[in-house]
Amino acid sequence: MPEPLYRQIAEHLRTRIDRGELRPGEQLPSEADLEEEFGVSRNTVRLAVAALANEGLIESRAGRGTFVRERRTITVLQSTEPQGIPLGPKDVFKSALEREGVVPEQDNFRMEFRRATPEVAARLQIEEGEPVVVRRMDRFVDGERWSQQESFYPKDIAEGTELMSPEDIPRGTVRVLAENGYVQTGFRDEINCRMPTREEAAFLGSPPGAPVLEIFRVAYSGERPIRLTITVYAGDSTQVAYEIGDVSARGESGRGSRDRETG
Amino acid sequence: MPEPLYRQIAEHLRTRIDRGELRPGEQLPSEADLEEEFGVSRNTVRLAVAALANEGLIESRAGRGTFVRERRTITVLQSTEPQGIPLGPKDVFKSALEREGVVPEQDNFRMEFRRATPEVAARLQIEEGEPVVVRRMDRFVDGERWSQQESFYPKDIAEGTELMSPEDIPRGTVRVLAENGYVQTGFRDEINCRMPTREEAAFLGSPPGAPVLEIFRVAYSGERPIRLTITVYAGDSTQVAYEIGDVSARGESGRGSRDRETG
């Protein structure tokens, strides 16, 4: 049994992309062209194209054509200070982005009350269904949707503090928590890689075949968890980094081409 | 324009899975059944099924049927000691796995000489094309393929040391490097989330719709990078974690259900 036709066609196109004959942003031959070139039916062509789309290599736009995807990657350098405020007066996202010349935008800030889902309850060490304060926002880079973030606070910690305000807090919630007696002493990050839910795909504008990168950060103040932050990034345009110990040697010499650094 | 038929069908099946009417491991109705249930052609049914498969929700096996995917997640707790040897005499993978009762297996150990690709050269701060020593292995958990790992050493560092041996080094290469004057003083981890290459999918047995999680760890010894380790995990069954500072409060109370911890 030979390789199925649609995979042969996919392989052929993949090779042309890998070799650089089809560069990022360039248009692939139309489905009609491919039918003729390979002498197959349109459905077979579409199977081949779908396979590449699911690998994240290409992207079809109705009425326009099919194009090789271009991706830049943004590196998010995570804080590795137990206190979580290593980068100056603003929050990590803003200050580090500005340092690197990327235009940061936050939008759709919202404050909500919810009941803890099992996922949230387990990480905050509270009971499922207990009230929590949620502060959420969307983030954009160069006008494109990039990440969604939600922070969960146990109600007793947020109550009576600035955390209840329905506005963004420019100086950062780590500071607000500290001012209220909850000095952050450490955190745990859990990083997942998965396909987006429909809602996430809709927000991020992910084509089929684009995964998301999800980070759970639980911040602790000595004896208890004080905050859970869940961030969902467009996976294939984001990289997260951690630096531990002495990495002073880094960055002196040639590093990956078009990467941008972010915090 | 209403929602396309195949998406309506996908949505219907998704709901049945979310509600628990179709549990992990259970078989979906056959394509013939779905044709009849929704009064559509087989191709339309297949579009719906393909959509769910690409979200990683279900998996089809030829001749058998289509099933709801079951996934356990293994948490890899990354070392956060600059020296990189926090967990005892064995390497991180083994000791932590044993601690948690997961059966670890390493296989297909190989040592190779190669020339640095641009990716490797940039991170090791050497020139593209310079010779590097590569030590690679595959890892299995409970008999299932789980990750692929390659470590790259500049040739001048590896030369004349145990790193050139074509055998696994049970006490860990961090120790070997230290014994040869390259004490690790820090590292940088870069974490990516993407769709697998065909080779990776073949090795990991990933169905369409399963992303991979890729970690680049560059270890430094004061003035220079001494090792680059690239690990590729089956993304949707792996979580990586970092703990910084005091997280002693963690783990005392209910944590995520069926997770297993690993390091």
Place this chain on the structure above:
DNA sequence: AAGTGGTCTAGACCACGGG
């Protein structure tokens, strides 16, 4: 108007897996 991809039908033959 012409070209693109998106959706859908109604067939067909095949390989694989399990009784």
Place this chain on the structure above:
DNA sequence: CCGTGGTCTAGACCACTTC
């Protein structure tokens, strides 16, 4: 053997984009 999904054909109509 029969039921499953895998591959493939040859049509059709549609919406959207570009000119």
